[in-house]
Amino acid sequence: GDTKASSQTKEQFIELKNTFAVKLKRRRSVGQQKGGTLLGITVFVCVEKGLKLKDQAIHLSNLSEDHCDMWFRHIKDILNGFQNRPKSLKVIVNPHSHKKESTQIYHEHIAPLFKLADIKTDITITEYEGHALSLLKECDLQDVEGVVCVGGDGSASEVAHGLLLRAQMDAGRDTDSIFTPVRAPLPLGIIPAGSTNILAYSVLGIKHPVTAAMHIILGRLQPVDVCTFSSHSQLLRFGFSAMFGFGGRTLALAEKHRWMPSNQRRDFAVIKTLANLKSEDCELSFLPLQNPKLLTQEYNRCLPKTNNTDQWKTIQGHYLNISIMAIPCLCSVAPRGLAPNTRLDNGSMALIAVQNTSRADFIKHLKRYGSLKNQFNFPFIETYTVQEVKVRPRPRSGWPDDIAEENVDFHSRRSSVISTEGAYPWNVDGYLMEIASEVHIRIHPQLINLYGRNIEDF
Ligand SMILES: *[C@@H]1O[C@H](CO)[C@@H](O)[C@H](O)[C@H]1NC(C)=O
Numbered sequence: 001g002d003t004k005a006s007s008q009t010k011e012q013f014i015e016l017k018n019t020f021a022v023k024l025k026r027r028r029s030v031g032q033q034k035g036g037t038l039l040g041i042t043v044f045v046c047v048e049k050g051l052k053l054k055d056q057a058i059h060l061s062n063l064s065e066d067h068c069d070m071w072f073r074h075i076k077d078i079l080n081g082f083q084n085r086p087k088s089l090k091v092i093v094n095p096h097s098h099k100k101e102s103t104q105i106y107h108e109h110i111a112p113l114f115k116l117a118d119i120k121t122d123i124t125i126t127e128y129e130g131h132a133l134s135l136l137k138e139c140d141l142q143d144v145e146g147v148v149c150v151g152g153d154g155s156a157s158e159v160a161h162g163l164l165l166r167a168q169m170d171a172g173r174d175t176d177s178i179f180t181p182v183r184a185p186l187p188l189g190i191i192p193a194g195s196t197n198i199l200a201y202s203v204l205g206i207k208h209p210v211t212a213a214m215h216i217i218l219g220r221l222q223p224v225d226v227c228t229f230s231s232h233s234q235l236l237r238f239g240f241s242a243m244f245g246f247g248g249r250t251l252a253l254a255e256k257h258r259w260m261p262s263n264q265r266r267d268f269a270v271i272k273t274l275a276n277l278k279s280e281d282c283e284l285s286f287l288p289l290q291n292p293k294l295l296t297q298e299y300n301r302c303l304p305k306t307n308n309t310d311q312w313k314t315i316q317g318h319y320l321n322i323s324i325m326a327i328p329c330l331c332s333v334a335p336r337g338l339a340p341n342t343r344l345d346n347g348s349m350a351l352i353a354v355q356n357t358s359r360a361d362f363i364k365h366l367k368r369y370g371s372l373k374n375q376f377n378f379p380f381i382e383t384y385t386v387q388e389v390k391v392r393p394r395p396r397s398g399w400p401d402d403i404a405e406e407n408v409d410f411h412s413r414r415s416s417v418i419s420t421e422g423a424y425p426w427n428v429d430g431y432l433m434e435i436a437s438e439v440h441i442r443i444h445p446q447l448i449n450l451y452g453r454n455i456e457d458f
């Protein structure tokens with residue numbers, strides 16, 4: 001950070017709630033480790049410029065050992081008293097994200113801040129996809145007060161999934177059947193260092209690693225809604241957003257070209273999928289958002305699950321692209337978000353379905369995301385506010401409707417053919433999930449805390 005000497009004449013205020021470290025300042029010669037002439041104390045504060053947070057060192061000159069020591073201890077006591085601020089973190093770095101910058105970003109810009117704030121860190125550099133998940137399933141999290149992920153959406157989503165899965169395991173939940181998940185006990189911090197950073201962007205409003213670090217250090221928590229994705233009542237994944245159709249196919253194609261640099265790969269996949277635009281014949285069943293109070297009570301398990309069977313709605317058609325999002329999904333190309341009509345933490349999901357239309361109109365729709373209003377003002381787009389959705393693709397080649405569904409045993413030979421050849425790509429927070437049958441998505445209000453803020457309130 002910057003160093004700024006306090007002027008003798010100008011008064012300056014330092015808010016203790018924005019202060020995160022204090023040091024005694026001494027003049028030392030090169031290589032000298034101890035002692036030296038006392039110059040005063042330096043306090044480190046977080047300064048805000050719009051959404052951007054930065055660290056700043058403020059030096060207070062004073063040559064008295066007793067005086068400085070008293071101030072040093074006093075400020076230290078106050079800092080130690082802030083309850084939400086983590087004292088130890090598990091840090092998971094994906095060294096392969098984007099331009100392979102994350103290790104450098106962490107060591108150069110983030111680790112020194114954590115050290116200054118006296119936060120103990122235990123770092124794992126991941127070695128393969130799925131490493132973070134297997135680590136979180138079994139590592140000792142007893143003395144950790146938060147988990148930090150350095151990477152893009154793929155890494156962040158894997159860590160969020162891992163944290164939530166671990167919470168269910170620790171609570172003895174059977175994830176093989178429809179269940180009410182328990183909250184993640186540990187908050188998650190995301191240091192954006194990937195090629196897409198929608199998750200980080202949604203709680204920071206900006207792609208800026210130091211801003212993320214400052215929210216973590218100051219312990220600023222934002223509760224966030226999470227979805228469960230399941231099929232045949234089996235949990236597949238925890239996540240925040242999903243795309244089916246165009247969004248899923250684009251990701252599947254990009255994954256097949258991993259050898260390309262990440263930005264190039266995405267553009268290539270978008271262009272190629274657009275050129276080969278295809279609609280998906282499917283049935284969408286959804287439960288429109290009910291009384292939010294009931295939802296919260298159900299979530300707190302004060303009430304048995306309400307019987308909503310008669311309120312489900314079903315629509316059917318040929319869809320080009322379907323988004324199901326629990327959070328607004330802010331990003332640089334969509335400043336109001338890919339799902340501007342939902343909130344981070346209010347217990348609802350946006351279901352946005354794009355019906356078959358011409359390529360030109362579909363492109364017009366995609367471009368409209370960049371504007372500030374009327375994103376969905378096209379006759380071929382339907383939007384709903386929902387709490388549950390089932391997406392059931394109708395098999396392309398004239399198979400009976402239900403073979404990928406209930407009668408797995410009876411049709412086992414044929415349904416395994418479907419699941420290898422007829423799997424549909426889903427994009428869940430940038431993670432590719434290939435599923436042949438119906439996917440059931442449910443929202444769980446405020447299931448995890450992320451370090452950050454609600455951009456809406458800003
Ligand atoms: C469709 O796909 C694009 C790109 O993959 C995505 O950004 C967009 O939000 C998706 N959703 C809708 C409803 O068009």
Ligand SMILES: *[C@@H]1O[C@H](CO)[C@@H](O)[C@H](O)[C@H]1NC(C)=O
Pocket residue numbers: 289292341342343346347348385
């Ligand atoms: C959440 O916010 C959206 C958009 O403002 C609104 O449509 C929805 O009803 C809200 N959900 C709840 C549970 O209040």
Ligand SMILES: *[C@@H]1O[C@H](CO)[C@@H](O)[C@H](O)[C@H]1NC(C)=O
Pocket residue numbers: 307308309310
């Ligand atoms: C829920 O309601 C439906 C129709 O309203 C009924 O058929 C079903 O038996 C009910 N289920 C339970 C568990 O009460």
Ligand SMILES: *[C@@H]1O[C@H](CO)[C@@H](O)[C@H](O)[C@H]1NC(C)=O
Pocket residue numbers: 279318356357358359
């Ligand atoms: C989708 O729309 C395009 C362009 O309007 C049309 O050529 C195509 O046949 C439609 N596909 C389906 C399955 O309706």
